[in-house]
Amino acid sequence: MNLQFKKPNPKTQLAMSKLAKGEINEDYHKIAEEKILKFTRHNFSKLVNSGNAAILASMNAIDGAVLIPDQGAWNGFKQIANFLNKPLITVKTNHGLIDLELLQNSINENKDLIDFNDENKKSALFLTSFTAYTAEQDIKSISNLLHENNILLVEDASGAICDSSLKLANGSYSDIIIGSTGSPKIINVCDGGFISTDDNSIFDKSRLLLKTSKTSNITSCGIATEIEFAQTNLDKTINACNYLKKELSDDFHIFHKDRRGINVILQSDNPKQLSYKLRQEFTLDEHGMITKCPNYNRLKEKAVAIEIKNIDYPYLEKNYLDEIISILLKYK
Numbered sequence: 001m002n003l004q005f006k007k008p009n010p011k012t013q014l015a016m017s018k019l020a021k022g023e024i025n026e027d028y029h030k031i032a033e034e035k036i037l038k039f040t041r042h043n044f045s046k047l048v049n050s051g052n053a054a055i056l057a058s059m060n061a062i063d064g065a066v067l068i069p070d071q072g073a074w075n076g077f078k079q080i081a082n083f084l085n086k087p088l089i090t091v092k093t094n095h096g097l098i099d100l101e102l103l104q105n106s107i108n109e110n111k112d113l114i115d116f117n118d119e120n121k122k123s124a125l126f127l128t129s130f131t132a133y134t135a136e137q138d139i140k141s142i143s144n145l146l147h148e149n150n151i152l153l154v155e156d157a158s159g160a161i162c163d164s165s166l167k168l169a170n171g172s173y174s175d176i177i178i179g180s181t182g183s184p185k186i187i188n189v190c191d192g193g194f195i196s197t198d199d200n201s202i203f204d205k206s207r208l209l210l211k212t213s214k215t216s217n218i219t220s221c222g223i224a225t226e227i228e229f230a231q232t233n234l235d236k237t238i239n240a241c242n243y244l245k246k247e248l249s250d251d252f253h254i255f256h257k258d259r260r261g262i263n264v265i266l267q268s269d270n271p272k273q274l275s276y277k278l279r280q281e282f283t284l285d286e287h288g289m290i291t292k293c294p295n296y297n298r299l300k301e302k303a304v305a306i307e308i309k310n311i312d313y314p315y316l317e318k319n320y321l322d323e324i325i326s327i328l329l330k331y332k
């Protein structure tokens with residue numbers, strides 16, 4: 001089946017190319033930062049040149065320990081925590097989903113690494129809005145529990161910025177929201193990232209890092225334009241995954257089938273073979289849409305992830321989804 005890899009909206013491509021050709025003469029950094037704030041409802045934001053740069057700058061500003069989920073997150077969290085020599089606490093999850101009891105146990109077991117009183121030495125949990133891109137975290141309850149323990153919540157919303165339900169990427173719950181605007185993310189500009197927060201001391205603490213990871217004006221223009229399509233694009237991807245999960249759940253074990261997500265993860269006895277076969281079935285230009293698990297960024301289970309988030313939006317219509325389903329059913 002020939003599908004197309006996600007591209008920036010034609011209006012975004014046009015705006016970026018006009019700027020590159022010198023047909024527009026405007027500084028887009030502030031415009032894009034303000035648009036991000038409109039969606040996150042925070043007071044301060046900064047653009048950076050990648051999602052990992054956003055993680056590095058925000059984690060550098062954390063004075064306490066770094067907590068991360070045991071799976072379903074982003075391997076950059078661990079790599080960057082190690083690079084920065086931060087004490088690292090891995091939290092057990094329910095297949096990537098934060099379980100409040102397990103989180104509280106982890107906090108209790110690591111009392112020596114966490115300061116429960118000092119406002120200036122807070123630890124932080126880093127997670128992604130959707131675990132494994134497949135199931136939304138209960139951000140509000142997680143945030144409440146963390147705040148009761150003097151711990152910050154840092155949400156990587158690369159896959160969920162502009163959530164119309166306001167459950168994800170919402171500055172009322174997450175102290176810091178970071179994201180990549182690289183390819184194929186929800187703000188899909190092929191480059192860049194952002195940090196959003198109510199605490200601008202983060203930007204002071206990481207001033208040098210922010211200086212070394214500046215976003216180009218062309219990327220800023222791309223972010224400012226593409227963000228206008230993000231909510232519709234995210235809704236469309238979530239709806240496609242809801243449909244696929246529902247239609248496939250009689251024939252496959254689907255992880256977190258009742259949760260919103262932007263990919264679909266099927267359990268498999270032989271993920272190596274299944275992922276090989278599915279790669280032959282689904283081609284997305286020169287890109288892929290199949291991820292073999294176990295994989296920290298997805299699930300540490302025998303499974304195969306179908307990356308619906310990589311597919312360009314015109315190909316998320318029902319007729320294409322039905323064709324995807326009929327191909328997958330050959331391998332049930």
Ligand SMILES: Cc1ncc(COP(=O)(O)O)c(C=O)c1O
Nearest residue numbers: 050051052074128156158180182
């Ligand atoms: C959830 C998540 N966060 C961060 C990143 C890193 O983003 P970048 O490639 O822009 O550094 C990625 C990359 O795929 C990601 O999936």
